[in-house]
Amino acid sequence: MSSKFEKAVAYVQGLDKQGSGPDSTVKLEATTVGDADPTKEPSRLQFVERAKWVAWNGIKGMSKKEAEENYVKQLIKYLKEKHPEEPILKELEA
Incomplete structure (x- = not known):
């Protein structure tokens, strides 16, 4: 597991606890599990x-590493659009 991925997950979990995290659409696009059954x-x-399953099925065949990289990319995209001054953005882009 990459350190960028770990930072991204911790960041999103922290926002969720504050009630200000990304909406479920962003989370669904950032699915990181393997193939849907x-x-x-x-x-x-x-x-x-069903929305979770469809998102999960949409990444069929993606490796865990690719899914983690996708998660980080989706968070970067979200932050650039909604919170461009967020300090973690620079860390994730580095």
């Missing part, structure tokens, strides 16, 4: 669970 696809009536 096609036999466990949630019903269309299970909105949150």
Whole structure:
């Protein structure tokens, strides 16, 4: 696990505790787990669970390393758009 990824996760978790973290769309785009199990696809009536599964399925075949790098990229993108003066942004871009 890269130190940038660890910093990104800690940063987002800290924001979540404050109630000011990225919205669920950003979090779904930053999924870091492996392939989704096609036999466990949630019903269309299970909105949150299905959104998570669809995001998870969207990165099928991506390695853990690639998923972690994607997580950091998505956080950088979010910070540039919403909080460009955030100090961690420079650390993540380095």
